[in-house]
Amino acid sequence: MQITEVAIPVPLHNTFDYLCKDKVGIGSRVKVPFGNKKVTGIVLSHKDKSSFTKLREVEEVIDHEVLLSKEILTFLSWSANYYHHPIGEVLSNAIPKNLRNGKPAVIKKPGEVHDKVLSSGFELTNEQTFAISEVIKNSSEFNGFLLHGVTGSGKTEVYLSITEQLLKKGKQVLVLVPEIGLTPQMISRFEQRIEGRVVAVHSQLNDTQKQDAYLMAKDGDAKVILGTRSAIFTPIPNLGLVIVDEEHDNSFKQQSNFRYSARDLSFMRAKFANVPLILGTATPSLETLKNVIEKKLIRLTLTSRPGEAIMPSVDLIDMRSQPSEPLSKPLIARIKHHLSEGKQVMLFINRRGYAPIYYCTECDWQSECTSCDSKLVYHRSINRLKCHHCGLEKPPESSCPYCSSHELKILGYGTERLEENLESFFPNAEVIRIDRDTTRKKKAFATHLKKINSGEPCIIVGTQMLAKGHDFSNLAFVGILDVDVGLMSTDFRATEHLAQLLVQVSGRCGRGKYKGEVNIQTRYPNHPIFNYVKDSRYIEYAKTLLSERKDTKLPPFAHQALICANAKNKNLAENFLTEVAQLTNSIEIDSVEIWGPVPGVIERKSDYYYFNLYLQSEDRGQLRRLIQTFYQHVETIKVSSSVRWFVDIDPIE
Structure with a gap:
């Protein structure tokens, strides 16, 4: 029997060793006992010896053909490392629900391939032609490009023209967009111009559609993979180009569980595959502009709209x-x-x-959420007051609960x-x-x-x-x-x-x-x-x-991390972060500033009180070292089981 290292989707930073009598490839799924449950894990390596004394056995090898290639495993391991997130959860996050649950990796409904290709219908501008030739010229290695084009300048046409040329070389292309609402429009454009299969990857697909898209990309059958932030983790064996459209958009940052930025990870995805990266926008983020100034990105500009269209x-x-x-x-x-x-x-x-404030004109009472520190918003079509944070709904009061006046009005x-x-x-x-x-x-x-x-x-x-x-x-x-x-x-x-x-x-x-x-x-x-x-x-x-x-030493000229704690008991959350602050201050790394704990911008959400501790440094390496040391000693803090906490690297809120 061989000793097999397995990553399991649990909030623990370590992996687990099992004995396996069958031959199993690295990157394959296995069913293993964990506690009193059976879970699906991913094989990370084979070992000669284990630090665990009593090893349990792998119950079933699910994949006889590797699901996660060496390249995608390296990328996912880097991501887990950078964001200090448990590798088991990161790997689980990266594969569709059906595959997470151990279902066979087979394509159910491949769908049709659009092979009727239309021409663009208009001539490229000189700026578009130059941008296309620059990317193609540098397509055999990693190069980062900012495609900075005014709104309506034809950035999508540049993406399409480059994709057409790369597909002729047998390559696949990954395109990220910030919103699900943009995928149908973008998909139809690619389908009209691209010979081959275009697949979508986003949260509004059902589980079978997600699995099929994932496997068609993995098999090299899908030529263009177009999706929202989670598409960054799709396995693409012949990846030739990564495109991030509207790169400035905050929707590329995941705000729950595994808090990654797909825009930031696109750099590493392209680097590991040794292919070009295009960040497209009319309004570059300050992080991207700083990268241009520091010559980490090449700026390509589209200064006008094609044809007769002019700026408003x-x-x-x-x-x-x-x-x-x-x-x-x-x-x-x-x-x-x-x-x-x-x-x-x-x-x-x-x-x-309809209106953000429902109030009493006599005593200024305002209708507030009972679970959050926020006002209830009036929705007239359903005649309800709603909280946009926790989803609480109730009918509007007919009289003021404080002064009993019936003079209730809406504002805003x-x-x-x-x-x-x-x-x-x-x-x-x-x-x-x-x-x-x-x-x-x-x-x-x-x-x-x-x-x-x-x-x-x-x-x-x-x-x-x-x-x-x-x-x-x-x-x-x-x-x-x-x-x-x-x-x-x-x-x-x-x-x-x-x-x-x-x-x-x-x-x-x-x-x-x-x-x-x-x-x-x-x-x-x-x-x-x-x-x-x-x-x-x-x-x-x-x-x-x-x-x-x-001048103020704020991002992108400094690097930040956020440690957030929340609990239904306000004191428990604050006290936990006070101890975390003492622990991090005791780690002798002077170049990291530590602020807090302070209440969250909205202190109470869904009956949980939120407190934040901010870490900042101009030296990313030192900040990283401090967080790693913190994780090594966090078990010394006695924390109530009712306190939930997480670390957010490069927070945007």
């Missing part, structure tokens, strides 16, 4: 001189004008529901109320609302997009879901509401995100043969951010932010 004009509406209504008079006038021209209009507000507005306002101003116009509430049902988002893409005049109302990558050819006007929240935030990244959002939302319009128009409503028209956005000078603004971050 951007104007501000000073809300200080307007009545306190969601829609200003100038905004209503512009909407009316564009609808009369047979064009589409989009209004952006990053808040769903969200997408639902905006939709109602628009219907009263424009009774003959179709209003299409796109937010998490209207896209819950399967295919609802696709149905909305189909309507918009028909080009019929309409008013589109939506949240951040609309800011990303969509190409609406008949959209002539964009109105942006309630941006001032982003100027008031305590988050040091808030203005970077606001600038990206304004540029991205503005870029949805004017993609046809006419110049689009953007109006931004604000009470702070003199804020410098607006001058940069109006003049399409995002990079200059980003450089001023980089300079500020350098």
